[in-house]
Amino acid sequence: MSEEDQQAILEALKIAFTYMPQAIEVNKYEYGDRYQLVLQHVETVRETLLINGIDPDEVDGEVNGDIAPNSSY
Template sequence: MPAKLDETVLDALKIAFSYMPNAIEVTRYEYGDRHLLVLEHINAVKEVLLEHGIDPDEVYGEVHPDDSPNSMY
C-alpha cells in the first residue's frame, strides 16, 4: 500500500498535473526523443492521484473552475 500524502502535497500535485499536457498531445513531433519520458511522467502522476482516490480527469476543473466547461454528470 502506498504512503498517504497530506492534503498540501496532494493539492500541489493536482496543481502541477493541471498544467501537464494531455497524453494525446505528447508526440515525437512536439517533444522529440523525450516524448516517451514525458508520457512516463504523466502516467506516474496519474497513478499517484488514482492511488489517493483522485480522478485525474476531474483535476483540471477542480483546480481551474473558472476555465473549465460544466460537467456532463
C-alpha cells in the same frame, strides 16, 4: 508527515497536473526523443492521483473551477 502536509502535497500535485500535457498531446514531433519519458511522467502522476482517490480527469475542473466547463454528467 501530518495529514495537513499530505493534503498540501496532493493539492500541489493536482495543480501541477493541470499544466502537464495530456498523453494524447505527447508525440515525437513536439517532444523529440524525450516523448516516451514525458509520457511516463504523465502516467506516473495520473497513477499517483488515482492511488490517492483523485480522478485525474476531474482535476482541472477542481483546480480551475472558475474557467472549467460544466460537467455533462
